[in-house]
Amino acid sequence: xxxxxxxxxxxxxxxxxxxxxxxxxxxxNIANADTPNYKARDIDFASALQNAVxxxxxxxxxxxxxxxxxxxxxxxxxMGAPVLYRRPVQPSADGNTxxxxxxxxxxxxxALRYEANVQFVSAKLKxxxxxxxx
Amino acid sequence: MSLFxxxxxxxxxxxxxxxxxxxxxxxxxNADSTTSADGQPYRAKQVVFSATPMGSAQGVKVVAVAExxxxxxxxxxxxxxxxxxxGYVEMPNVNVVDExxxxxxxxxxxxxxxxxxNTSKTLLLKTLxxxx
Numbered sequence: 679x680x681x682x683x684x685x686x687x688x689x690x691x692x693x694x695x696x697x698x699x700x701x702x703x704x705x706x707n708i709a710n711a712d713t714p715n716y717k718a719r720d721i722d723f724a725s726a727l728q729n730a731v732x733x734x735x736x737x738x739x740x741x742x743x744x745x746x747x748x749x750x751x752x753x754x755x756x757m758g759a760p761v762l763y764r765r766p767v768q769p770s771a772d773g774n775t776x777x778x779x780x781x782x783x784x785x786x787x788x789a790l791r792y793e794a795n796v797q798f799v800s801a802k803l804k805x806x807x808x809x810x811x812x
Numbered sequence: 813m814s815l816f817x818x819x820x821x822x823x824x825x826x827x828x829x830x831x832x833x834x835x836x837x838x839x840x841x842n843a844d845s846t847t848s849a850d851g852q853p854y855r856a857k858q859v860v861f862s863a864t865p866m867g868s869a870q871g872v873k874v875v876a877v878a879e880x881x882x883x884x885x886x887x888x889x890x891x892x893x894x895x896x897x898x899g900y901v902e903m904p905n906v907n908v909v910d911e912x913x914x915x916x917x918x919x920x921x922x923x924x925x926x927x928x929x930n931t932s933k934t935l936l937l938k939t940l941x942x943x944x
Contacts, residue, residue, distance in 0.1 A: 694939075695814070699868070701935070702814040702821065705928045706869035709825030711921055712832075713861040713872055756868065778924065789931045796938045803943045 683806065690799045692730045696723065697792040699756040704785045707764075707776050715773035718764040718781065726759030815939070817867040818932040824864070824871035825925040831874050832859045832918045836911050843906040846894045853894075854904040856880035856911075880905050 703719055710716040754761045766775035835857045845854040857877050864873040882905050890899035 698814040698935075701932065702818050702867070702869045705818040705821045705932065706863075706866070706871065708924050708928050709821050709828075709872050710861075710863050710870055711924065712829075712917065713863050716863045716870070754868065782924070785928065785931065789935060792935050793938055796935075796942055799942050800944075 686806070687799065687802060689731060690795060690802065693727055694792065694795050694799070696721075696727055696730060696757055696759075697788060697795060701785070701788050701792065703756065703761065704781055704788060707781045708778070708785065711774070711776045711778055711781070713774060716776065717774075718766070718776045719761050720764055720784070721756050721759045721761055726757065729759060730757050814868070815932050815936050817869055819929060820866050821869050821871045822925040822929040822932070824866060824873065826922055826929075828859070828861055828872040828874050829918045829922040829925065832861075833915065833922070835859050835877065836915045836918065839906045839911050840908065840915075842904055843908055843911075845904055846892070846901055853884050853902045854906070856904065856906045 700721055700723060703721065707718045707720075764775060764777075764780070767777060767780075769775050839856045842848075842854040848854050857879055859874045860876040860878055862873050862875040863870040865871075884902045884905040886900045887903055888899055889895055889901050892901045895901050
């Protein structure tokens, strides 16, 4: 029984943590808007969520026989999803690729979707409570 | 919890920007200081930002305060106490226009970080209210 309750909330929980992780990435892009050679990063949310729900996220690490070998995913990963670099539209002379308009828009968008997700969880919980209490 | 880490990331951004603003204030205040503790004219100071890992994200750190090495403007003023034997005074190499631009940029970047922090706080509060 408890299993089923957990099961019905799992998708929303995964989506919420992925939104939170993306929010953190976008926050570091905004914080580093003036850092020379900083490259703006983001994740492909749709495929990241698909992978996280399917549970096929974490890829096997590339075997290294020397510490000079390159890592498989140097950019790091968020919940198993690879962190990608944003393609710059107007890169600045100091090598920074943060476009503040894009970052602010994505940040607001992600915040709104996070809030929507919170609402969905609340509604789901309310529904379950109604089912229990009648 | 990744949302809590945003406080650290944006906080580091705010600290770095305010240090930059501090350097701007120092440069503007000393735009006419023809001498300093070492007897040389004041040299413009610039902060150097660097991305630093902070949890799974990247914060900002001020790694150095660099002095501008360019020569100062020479002004002919034989009555000035700091004038050399030819009557020239070396002024600080502070470019006031550059500093004003720097100031506006730092202030906007600071505001952006404050907005990010506020949004994250709202999200966290909403998360806490799940199921109420």
